[in-house]
Amino acid sequence: ETGVTQTPRHLVMGMTNKKSLKCEQHLGHNAMYWYKQSAKKPLELMFVYSLEERVENNSVPSRFSPECPNSSHLFLHLHTLQPEDSALYLCASSQDYTSGGHNEQFFGPGTRLTVL
Amino acid sequence: GQNIDQPTEMTATEGAIVQINCTYQTSGFNGLFWYQQHAGEAPTFLSYNVLDGLEEKGRFSSFLSRSKGYSYLLLKELQMKDSASYLCAVRATNTGFQKLVFGTGTRLLVSP
Numbered sequence: 079e080t081g082v083t084q085t086p087r088h089l090v091m092g093m094t095n096k097k098s099l100k101c102e103q104h105l106g107h108n109a110m111y112w113y114k115q116s117a118k119k120p121l122e123l124m125f126v127y128s129l130e131e132r133v134e135n136n137s138v139p140s141r142f143s144p145e146c147p148n149s150s151h152l153f154l155h156l157h158t159l160q161p162e163d164s165a166l167y168l169c170a171s172s173q174d175y176t177s178g179g180h181n182e183q184f185f186g187p188g189t190r191l192t193v194l
Numbered sequence: 195g196q197n198i199d200q201p202t203e204m205t206a207t208e209g210a211i212v213q214i215n216c217t218y219q220t221s222g223f224n225g226l227f228w229y230q231q232h233a234g235e236a237p238t239f240l241s242y243n244v245l246d247g248l249e250e251k252g253r254f255s256s257f258l259s260r261s262k263g264y265s266y267l268l269l270k271e272l273q274m275k276d277s278a279s280y281l282c283a284v285r286a287t288n289t290g291f292q293k294l295v296f297g298t299g300t301r302l303l304v305s306p
Contacts, residue, residue: 082236120198121237121281121296134293168236180225180244183294185236 080104082186084169090192093159099189101152101169109174110152111183112144115166127152128174159193166190196220198297200282205303206272214267214300216282227294228256228267229281237281241267269302277304 082103091097103110112124126134127146141163143155152169170183197219206212218226225244229237243249243258243265255268269276279299286295 118202118298120298121283121294123293126293180227180242182227182239182242184239185229187236 082169082171082184084167084186084189086189087187088190088192090194091156091159092194093161095159096155096157098156099154099167099169099191101154101186103150103152103169103171103184103186105171105184107171107173107184108149109172110146110149111170111172112152112154113168113170113185115168115188121168125154156191159191161193164191164193196284196286196295198282198284198295200280200297200300202298203301203303205305208272208274208304208306210272211268211270212272212302214269214280214282214302216265216267216297218263218265218282218284218295218297220284220286220295222286223260223284225285226256226258226265227283227285228254228265229283231279231281231299233278240280272304274304274306277302 085100109128111126114122114124123136124138125144130146141158145153166188168188169186172183173181200216227242228240230240231237241256243256246258246260248257253270258265279301281299282297283294
């Protein structure tokens, strides 16, 4: 596997379900991100982990819970979601900015989530 | 606040040149990125500007004017495969991690 991978690619869940999204990066990066992409809206940053420590939580509802067990893996745990949470959830990784360079973010293919 | 503006949609013909504009108002500036996103796929990095001027990379060029809060992405010799959304994003902080503020994206349709 190369780059950034995400599983599952598609997920349909009810409002009472609990599910998890998984992201894995094979690029040796030390920062990972969760974004939400809804139709006709900008990519919204949800969470940032740098060196496995959460450094950003962008006022995301508590029904979304991130976990970063190591620098290569990132999870997003979902519970009691609402229909308006239906969106494409993208994971990204990069080198930490302090390491120099422009350090672009590399994105995974996303998980298309539908909440019924 | 943070605000990134770009046109919602543009159309162009195969072989032509198209310019996609982006204006931004952000708290702090530490670089501007352009990403390409085909429908149903991940955004992929195209270009980065942090100093004023033009950066050229093959058929794609990106320009930045920090004093005007303005950038554009120039695509030459358009091909059908260039039909995609183009996302403008500003790195709006100088802290130890990247925080990108994205525009809504410009959907480019290239016709034969």
